[in-house]
Amino acid sequence: MANPYHLDESSESAFKNEYPPKIEKVNNETVKIYVWELPVRIFHWVNAAAIFALMITGIYIGNPFFDSMIQGEASGFIMGWVRYIHFFSAFIFTANLLVRLYWTFAGNKYASSNLFRKIFWKDTWESVKFYLFLKNKKPHFVGHNPLAQLSYWVVIGVGSIIMILTGYYLYTEPQPESFLGKLFQWVPVIFGDSFDIRSWHHLVAWAFMAFVVAHIYLSIREDYLSKNGTMSSIFTGYKTESKDSIEDIKDESMPGEKNDKYYM
Amino acid sequence: MKKQKTIYESALDQGISRRDFLKMCTALAATMGLDFSQTDNVVEAMETKKRVPVLWLQLQDCTGCSESFIRSTHPKIESVIFDMISLEYTEVLSAASGVQVESNLETVIKKYKGEYILAVEGSVPDNAGYLMVGGKSAKDTFIRAAENAKAVISYGSCASWGGIPAAYPNPTKAKPITKLVKNTPVILVPGCPPIAEVMTGVIAHIITFGEIPELDVAGRPKAFYRHRIHDKCNRRAYFDAGLFVESFDDEGAKQGYCLYKVGCKGPTTYNSCAEMRWNGGTSYPIQSGNPCIGCSESNFWDNGPFFTRRAKVPGTQITINPDKVGVAVLGATAAGVAIHGAATVAKKKHDEKIRGEE
Numbered sequence: 001m002a003n004p005y006h007l008d009e010s011s012e013s014a015f016k017n018e019y020p021p022k023i024e025k026v027n028n029e030t031v032k033i034y035v036w037e038l039p040v041r042i043f044h045w046v047n048a049a050a051i052f053a054l055m056i057t058g059i060y061i062g063n064p065f066f067d068s069m070i071q072g073e074a075s076g077f078i079m080g081w082v083r084y085i086h087f088f089s090a091f092i093f094t095a096n097l098l099v100r101l102y103w104t105f106a107g108n109k110y111a112s113s114n115l116f117r118k119i120f121w122k123d124t125w126e127s128v129k130f131y132l133f134l135k136n137k138k139p140h141f142v143g144h145n146p147l148a149q150l151s152y153w154v155v156i157g158v159g160s161i162i163m164i165l166t167g168y169y170l171y172t173e174p175q176p177e178s179f180l181g182k183l184f185q186w187v188p189v190i191f192g193d194s195f196d197i198r199s200w201h202h203l204v205a206w207a208f209m210a211f212v213v214a215h216i217y218l219s220i221r222e223d224y225l226s227k228n229g230t231m232s233s234i235f236t237g238y239k240t241e242s243k244d245s246i247e248d249i250k251d252e253s254m255p256g257e258k259n260d261k262y263y264m
Numbered sequence: 265m266k267k268q269k270t271i272y273e274s275a276l277d278q279g280i281s282r283r284d285f286l287k288m289c290t291a292l293a294a295t296m297g298l299d300f301s302q303t304d305n306v307v308e309a310m311e312t313k314k315r316v317p318v319l320w321l322q323l324q325d326c327t328g329c330s331e332s333f334i335r336s337t338h339p340k341i342e343s344v345i346f347d348m349i350s351l352e353y354t355e356v357l358s359a360a361s362g363v364q365v366e367s368n369l370e371t372v373i374k375k376y377k378g379e380y381i382l383a384v385e386g387s388v389p390d391n392a393g394y395l396m397v398g399g400k401s402a403k404d405t406f407i408r409a410a411e412n413a414k415a416v417i418s419y420g421s422c423a424s425w426g427g428i429p430a431a432y433p434n435p436t437k438a439k440p441i442t443k444l445v446k447n448t449p450v451i452l453v454p455g456c457p458p459i460a461e462v463m464t465g466v467i468a469h470i471i472t473f474g475e476i477p478e479l480d481v482a483g484r485p486k487a488f489y490r491h492r493i494h495d496k497c498n499r500r501a502y503f504d505a506g507l508f509v510e511s512f513d514d515e516g517a518k519q520g521y522c523l524y525k526v527g528c529k530g531p532t533t534y535n536s537c538a539e540m541r542w543n544g545g546t547s548y549p550i551q552s553g554n555p556c557i558g559c560s561e562s563n564f565w566d567n568g569p570f571f572t573r574r575a576k577v578p579g580t581q582i583t584i585n586p587d588k589v590g591v592a593v594l595g596a597t598a599a600g601v602a603i604h605g606a607a608t609v610a611k612k613k614h615d616e617k618i619r620g621e622e
Contacts, residue, residue, distance in 0.1 A: 063573065063587055064525065068506035072519060078506025131604075133611060174495040176480070185481055192578070193482075193562050194492070194532035199575035199586070206590030210597045217601040221608055 021108045021142075029243055033142055035110050036237045043100040044234055047156070050093040051208055057086035058205055090167055097160055110143030115153065120146050131218075140226070142241055148218070155211040159204055166191055166201040271471070272311040275347045285310070291338045295465045295540075296472070297487035309472040315347070316471055317372055317380040319409055320354040323402055324395055324429040324438055325386025329420040330356040332457035336464040337544035344464050348471055352380070355397075366398040369405070373412050381470060382413035387422040387429045388444055390437030407444055415476050416450045417466055418442065424454040424484075425562035432566050432581045442483070449476050452483040456559035459540050462488045484534065493530040493556050496538035499523065512553075523550060527571040529558030 022034040036044070059065070060082045068076035104112045114120065127147035129136035138145065144152070165187050172181035173194065191197045223230040233239045269277070275285050289306040293299075298306070322330070334341050334357070345351050351358075352372045358365050372380055384406065392401035410416050418441050421427040429438035442450055453466055466485055469477045477485040494500065502508070502522040509516040509523050524531070530538075533556055537548040550556055555571060558564045568574035568583030575586035 059587060064506060064508055066506075067508060070505075071507070071515075074501035074505035074507060076505040076507070078504075080504040080506075082506075133607060173492055176490065188481060194534070195529070195558065195561060195563075195567050196576060196578065198532055200578055202575045202586040203577070203590075206586065206593055209590065210593050213594060213597045213601060217605065221605065225608070225612060 019108055021110065024238075026240065030240060031243055032238045032240055034108075034237050035143055035233055035239045037103075037107055037111065038237065039099065039103045040107060040111055041234060041237055043096055043103070046092065046096045047100075050089045050096065051212070053089040054086060054093060055205060055209060057082045057089070058202075061086060062202055087171060090164075090171070093160075094164055097156075097164075113144075113146075113149040113153065115150070120149075124150055140241075142239060151211065151215070155208060159207060159211070162200060162204050163208075166197045166204075169197055170194075170201060268314045270310070270312060270314055271347050274315065275310075275343065278346065280343075280347075288339055288343060292465075292468050292472075295338045295461050296469050296477075297465075306468075306472050309474075310348075313471055313474075315350040316467075317352050317376045318349045318383055318467070319352055319369060319372055319380055319413070320356075320383045320385075321402070321406055321409060322355050322397075323384060323386030323388055323406060323423065323441070324436065325420065325422055326428075327356055327385075328457040329385035329423075329463070330354070332455075332460050333419070333463045334460075335543065336460035338461055339464055339468065341460075341464070344467065349381070349467060362398075369409075373409055377412045379414055380412075381415055381417060381467065382409050382448075383417045383419055383467075384410075384423045384441050385419040387426050387438035388441055389429070390439060394436040403444070406441065410441070410445045410448050413448050415470060416441065416445055416448050418450055418452045418454075419458060419463060421454045421456045421559060421562070421564065424452040427456065428565050431563075450483060451476050451479065451485060453488075454484065454560040454562075455535060456564070458560070459488075459536060459542060461540050462536060480534075482534075488536045488540070489534045489560075491534065491536070491539070493533045493535055493538045493550065496536075497530055498538065498551055517553060520553070523553075523555040525573065526555050527569065527573055528555035529561070529564070529567070529570075530556040533558040533561050535560040 024032040024034075026032055061079070064079060066078075068078045070076045123138065124146040126136045126138040127145045130138040130145075131147070165184065168180060169184045169187035169191075172178060172184055175181045176185065187197060188194075191200050219230055219234075222228075229236075229238065229240045272285060275288075276282075280288075286307060289310055290300075290303050293303045293306045296306075320330070336344060339348070345357070353365060353369045360368075388403050388406060389395050392403045395402040397405065418424045422429055422438070423441045426434075426438050426440045429436055430440070442452070451466055453463060455462070462485075465488065466477060469485070469487070477487055480486050480489060482489075494503075497503070499520060499522045502520070503524055507516060507519075507521040508525040509521045510525060511517070512526065522528070528550065530550060537556070538550070541548045541551070557570045558567060561567070566581045566583075567576060572585075574583035576583050
């Protein structure tokens with residue numbers, strides 16, 4: 001039998017050791033696919049909440065838009081608390097991201113992505129054309145299309161790394177001798193002095209906001225065009241797809257058929 | 265050759281009592297950021313060490329560093345110049361001039377090879393023609409003096425980072441001196457100017473311990489540049505409380521609130537202004553109601569207006585209000601989404617209609 005999920009033919013598959021998703025038959029034309037496993041969904045919402053908290057508090061730290069109610073003496077702790085929430089959220093953001101990194105290797109085929117293949121970039125180009133309303137040969141993707149995958153690599157991947165490096169450096173500035181301080185001591189070598197690091201942190205934060213708008217819009221759009229339950233899939237994990245759309249996995253992983261080994 | 269006197273001996277010669285000498289050493293130890301118990305080391309060093317020859321070169325500078333230097337109070341500048349060091353070449357303070365001093369410079373480089381300290385203020389122009397001293401390229405003089413020095417002390421932001429001569433558009437292609445020093449240790453003492461006691465404290469450290477002080481990643485002595493001004497600021501309580509000066513004539517300014525919103529660069533500036541203060545510990549800009557302008561940081565002149573909070577676009581000299589630009593980007597994204605969304609709906613309806621007709 002051929003490779004059940006045609007590694008070389010789909011830009012959704014990334015690595016050899018991933019397993020295909022659970023599939024439930026709805027009727028003869030339709031199947032339910034368990035696309036986003038629980039860790040992915042938890043990551044998504046924790047990440048969203050952390051980014052939201054970080055952005056609100058971050059804007060306040062950059063430009064304190066309201067003052068303490070108590071005037072005259074420094075008895076309040078507004079900035080103190082806002083910074084505390086910012087740092088607390090930052091630790092959650094980081095830990096959450098590390099879990100997601102682990103799940104890239106442990107999860108199903110939709111949890112990972114591999115940029116180092118020709119098909120990935122070919123399909124990215126087709127996706128670009130798709131979003132520009134041009135004629136395209138973009139296949140239907142049950143998970144993320146490669147352009148979406150790329151946006152996660154750039155923003156949630158590289159963007160988060162920039163935020164973490166610059167953020168933790170700023171966080172440890174008062175204690176350069178501490179463990180964390182020593183861990184991030186080299187950050188100025190890449191990002192410049194304290195002012196530059198602050199600038200990076202502030203500007204990339206806004207890039208995240210632009211990403212959030214585009215991400216939400218394109219998810220709703222996908223739901224509207226494909227009618228496959230994209231929006232509810234991030235709550236339930238399931239997408240409803242036609243049998244044809246899972247051509248590459250259905251033969252050998254449909255329940256009750258000849259091969260059960262991929263979802264034990 | 266005449267036997268050189270130790271620092272202690274030359275102090276006694278000037279009528280300084282033993283008691284005053286010990287006081288001086290104690291103050292010096294405190295200035296260097298040493299523990300009280302290490303005062304003995306300082307005393308011993310001053311009793312046994314000879315005065316260290318120092319060459320002071322001025323490159324593309326404003327003499328501000330020299331001006332600051334001569335205002336040192338702990339140790340007093342007289343005791344530094346006359347007891348601790350032997351200032352062999354300096355444009356500002358030397359009584360002699362012309363051939364006399366220029367030849368002395370050469371003499372010291374040869375005679376005290378590997379022993380003298382080279383103090384430098386000002387940046388180096390790429391084209392030697394921009395800076396000739398005594399008819400010679402100051403760049404060449406500097407390179408030669410640095411090669412043969414025991415250590416180079418880079419006084420001020422110009423020598424350390426390029427400073428104002430290197431500010432955009434940098435007409436002379438000014439460089440920090442670190443770019444031209446290869447095998448000699450360099451101690452960066454940035455600031456525009458640096459604090460006088462920091463300037464003398466670094467020299468005192470080299471004399472006392474015979475080695476350069478512990479440096480941070482950027483090459484600055486940790487004793488003086490370990491902390492941000494923000495972390496030692498006397499107005500920090502108002503920052504944490506959320507009480508800010510909005511403009512220089514408001515009630516908050518009178519109350520002494522935090523200057524963060526009027527552009528204070530304290531959170532991004534490493535210096536000991538908040539601890540050592542200026543003019544013998546009298547005050548420092550933030551204490552006097554002026555936001556820190558971050559003068560000891562690299563590119564401080566190009567880091568946007570002094571009295572506004574900005575962010576710099578990486579890799580450029582452009583500073584922007586990040587939140588305004590961020591909201592604008594967000595608005596543009598939202599507008600793009602609206603247009604794209606409308607087009608998506610229109611296309612879908614159109615496609616369905618065509619399919620319906622078929």
